[in-house]
Amino acid sequence: xxxxxxxxxxxxxxxxxxxxxxxxxxxxxxxxxxxxxxxxxxxxxxxxxxxxxxxxxxxxxxxxxxxxxxxxxxxxxxxxxxxxxxxxxxxxxxxxxxxxxxxxxxxxxxxxxxxxxxxxxxxxxxxxxxxxxxxxxxxxxxxxxxxxxxxxxxxxxxxxxxxxxxxxxxxxxxxxxxxxxxxxxxxxxxxxxxxxxxxxxxxxxxxxxxxxxxxxxxxxxxxxxxxxxxxxxxxxxxxxxxxxxxxxxxxxxxxxxxxxxxxxxxxxxxxxxxxxxxxxxxxxxxxxxxxxxxxxxxxxxxxxxxxxxxxxxxxxxxxxxxxxxxxxxxxxxxxxxxxxxxxxxxxxxxxxxxxx
Amino acid sequence: xxxxxxxxxxxxxxxxxxxxxxxxxxxxxxxxxxxxxxxxxxxxxxxxxxxxxxxxxxxxxxxxxxxxxxxxxxxxxxxxxxxxxxxxxxxxxxxxxxxxxxxxxxxxxxxxxxxxxxxxxxxxxxxxxxxxxxxxxxxxxxxxxxxxxxxxxxxxxxxxxxxxxxxxxxxxxxxxxxxxxxxxxxxxxxxxxxxxxxxxxxxxxxxxxxxxxxxxxxxxxxxxxxxxxxxxxxxxxxxxxxxxxxxxxxxxxxxxxxxxxxxxxxxxxxxxxxxxxxxxxxxxxx
Numbered sequence: 001x002x003x004x005x006x007x008x009x010x011x012x013x014x015x016x017x018x019x020x021x022x023x024x025x026x027x028x029x030x031x032x033x034x035x036x037x038x039x040x041x042x043x044x045x046x047x048x049x050x051x052x053x054x055x056x057x058x059x060x061x062x063x064x065x066x067x068x069x070x071x072x073x074x075x076x077x078x079x080x081x082x083x084x085x086x087x088x089x090x091x092x093x094x095x096x097x098x099x100x101x102x103x104x105x106x107x108x109x110x111x112x113x114x115x116x117x118x119x120x121x122x123x124x125x126x127x128x129x130x131x132x133x134x135x136x137x138x139x140x141x142x143x144x145x146x147x148x149x150x151x152x153x154x155x156x157x158x159x160x161x162x163x164x165x166x167x168x169x170x171x172x173x174x175x176x177x178x179x180x181x182x183x184x185x186x187x188x189x190x191x192x193x194x195x196x197x198x199x200x201x202x203x204x205x206x207x208x209x210x211x212x213x214x215x216x217x218x219x220x221x222x223x224x225x226x227x228x229x230x231x232x233x234x235x236x237x238x239x240x241x242x243x244x245x246x247x248x249x250x251x252x253x254x255x256x257x258x259x260x261x262x263x264x265x266x267x268x269x270x271x272x273x274x275x276x277x278x279x280x281x282x283x284x285x286x287x288x289x290x291x292x293x294x295x296x297x298x299x300x301x302x303x304x305x306x307x308x309x310x311x312x313x314x315x316x317x318x319x320x321x322x323x324x325x326x327x328x329x330x331x332x333x334x335x336x337x338x339x340x341x342x343x344x345x346x347x348x349x350x351x352x353x354x355x356x
Numbered sequence: 357x358x359x360x361x362x363x364x365x366x367x368x369x370x371x372x373x374x375x376x377x378x379x380x381x382x383x384x385x386x387x388x389x390x391x392x393x394x395x396x397x398x399x400x401x402x403x404x405x406x407x408x409x410x411x412x413x414x415x416x417x418x419x420x421x422x423x424x425x426x427x428x429x430x431x432x433x434x435x436x437x438x439x440x441x442x443x444x445x446x447x448x449x450x451x452x453x454x455x456x457x458x459x460x461x462x463x464x465x466x467x468x469x470x471x472x473x474x475x476x477x478x479x480x481x482x483x484x485x486x487x488x489x490x491x492x493x494x495x496x497x498x499x500x501x502x503x504x505x506x507x508x509x510x511x512x513x514x515x516x517x518x519x520x521x522x523x524x525x526x527x528x529x530x531x532x533x534x535x536x537x538x539x540x541x542x543x544x545x546x547x548x549x550x551x552x553x554x555x556x557x558x559x560x561x562x563x564x565x566x567x568x569x570x571x572x573x574x575x576x577x578x579x580x581x582x583x584x585x586x587x588x589x590x591x592x593x594x595x596x597x598x599x600x601x602x603x604x605x606x607x608x609x610x611x612x613x614x615x616x617x618x619x620x621x622x623x624x625x626x627x628x629x630x631x632x633x634x635x636x637x638x639x640x641x642x
Contacts, residue, residue, distance in 0.1 A: 137451050312452075312453050
């Protein structure tokens, strides 16, 4: 849709003046700079930060990653999943098995174990895509439960008591912290940076069209079915990566924790409260959830009641979350996703052309 | 012989699942939404029932008489306050709203009732059984099965033969066209949800009599109801009933093979059904 508008506008003006497409805005430049700064600070943490701070940052990175991936899945590709814990647990277990049983270096294993959730996602999608929207969601939960029950019955995986990452003992605590923080940084770069590049690309245009209306996107030539499949498998790998980094840091996994439905609750809360269908929303939501967890986590069940009610309220009254409440008033995107048309002669911007 | 026993016990267990599944099939058939808090409502009602029974020294039938109106009211409120605001072709809003509700309900129940397992006393009926040849059959599971059969027949007859059923089917196939012929979809939806949750009142009593309930049990009941509906085939009361039987038998046979395999075999039968016959056993055109 967007390319068509741009092309037709370019055609009408051809001859008189050329049209330039501008993608960055001052706000995206500033936030891009700040994000690079934060990334650099994260890389340098092993030289100045305490172990507890580093663990907290790794945890926050995992929340950002699972939420950003869930946002692509539910916000753009229109597949609501409440079973992402399947992929967190699968990758976590694959990491522990590779490292403990096959002697693979734990840090290398984090990269390798991502293949397991991706491979499981292929048959899972083949079955689940037959289910109607809301039933698809509950179906993903069944897949996660199947994984949990299998892990609970297999003695090889330590049955219901789970596994400990013994293989990590070959590294000193300093080396572990260093490796985990850098892996978490690489994961953020891959998932947040990857989502950004994906959305800037031709496929991003297709995804944005799907987000706004899958039926009309299909009528414009977007291969909705194929894109959904690819996003589902990529989301499984991305969620798995976050799970592997999380359990590399935690050093222990059990079926009840690795396949905990709370992983999906975290995704849903972060993305819905932050703002679904934008890259900014999950970042805001993750920071908010992380802060709320530190401040109010000790209130246990009462805190969870508040989170649940807040999610319900967002679904009822503010479907685009905090970012959706803010963005109409302050036009300052953090990511350079939109296309702005400029006449090369005057360099005066015409109206913005692309939704963000 | 132990397999025949597993089959019979599985069918009886299916009676309980049928009671959950009917409401879910009805709501999805009419509004194309899934209430993620379906299982948590069963548990909430069951816990209210258990507390009422101990506080006022009520018998099981008195608890049933108390819970059904509460359940109907809860269903009506759920529709009015939540579901009517999130109805759309996009599955996201209704899923997220009911998911949030589910988290809130689970934790609220945890606050009010603690994590303990509770159950309802049926005055000895839960221990009664009779022998058919070599198999012992519990009186209570048979009663639950009969209740499920009556409920399925009731829902089926309501959909087929009553004015309410006709307007339900009309609103289900095309809400706009139905409203042109004098059907008020919002009112029909509210009645459907009240009926669906009302049936959960019966299911709650059966669950609390037959087994135990604790605040975290809801999601499992949601998943069983969902599996029964998909195995049976969408949009038919008897489909949900039959799907519940298949699920019950699968779990019961799996449990005999290995105690850890009970619930898992139910899931595997569900996935196999999705692979072989995704429209379900009793598929019917809406």
